[in-house]
Amino acid sequence: MVFVTFVSRDKKIFKGGLKISEDSKxxxxxxxxxxxxxxxxxxxxxxxxxxxxxxxxxxxxxxxxxxSITALNVTEMEPVSIYMDTFNINGTTEPGASVTINNQSVTPDSSGKFSYNLTNIEFGAENVTVVAKGTGKLTRTLIFELNRSVTSDGLYQTKTRFINETLY
Structure with missing residues (x-):
């Protein structure tokens, strides 16, 4: 590497092409x-x-x-009868948001908590759709699969699993 130092006519000192100092009165x-x-x-x-x-x-x-997304959380989805054909769905959203569960309107309380009894659950897989819409915000949709069956020894059983979440 080569470094060049020179002084211009007006006494400015340059080194390697970069101005280091200036001697101007x-x-x-x-x-x-x-x-x-x-x-x-x-x-x-x-x-x-x-x-x-x-x-x-x-x-x-x-x-x-x-x-800008509406808050929605399903906190519980539990059977309330021994036949497991009725489920209590509990959750929270933001205050003032509207909630529907399988197209049925649910009214949250002032803090955003809601509860709904889903009845007449058939045997086999059934989707449960929970939708929350806040004022001026995106709608949030949660979809769960609820599977009701009878075991080989005659006991009722259900399995719940989360399927999808959409925002629109």
Missing amino acids: DGDGKKGWWSRQTLTAKILIGILILIVIIIIVAAASAMWFVM
Whole structure:
């Protein structure tokens, strides 16, 4: 690597092409920081600023998206009879949101808690759809599969599993 040092006519000292110091008595010829940067440095600084702006916009968009989704949590889905043909579904949403379970309107209390008895569950697999819609927010839909059967020894049994969640 070669380093070059030279002094210009107006006594400015340059080393390796970068200005190290200036020996000017009258103060003229001084340039601002940006104008002293090379084109490559300006391009790199511009790219860095653009990346920072993109990250900030992406973070703000993600926060908006998360904050605009209606809260919905099914906390319990349990049978309430020995025949397992009726289930109590409990959950929470945000206050003021509307809730439907299998297209039946359910009214949450002032804190967003709700409860619903799903009756006449048939044998076999049946989907249970829980939908919550908050004011000015995305609708959240949770779908569960409820499978009611009889064991080989004549006992009733049910299995519940989460299937899907959608936002629209």
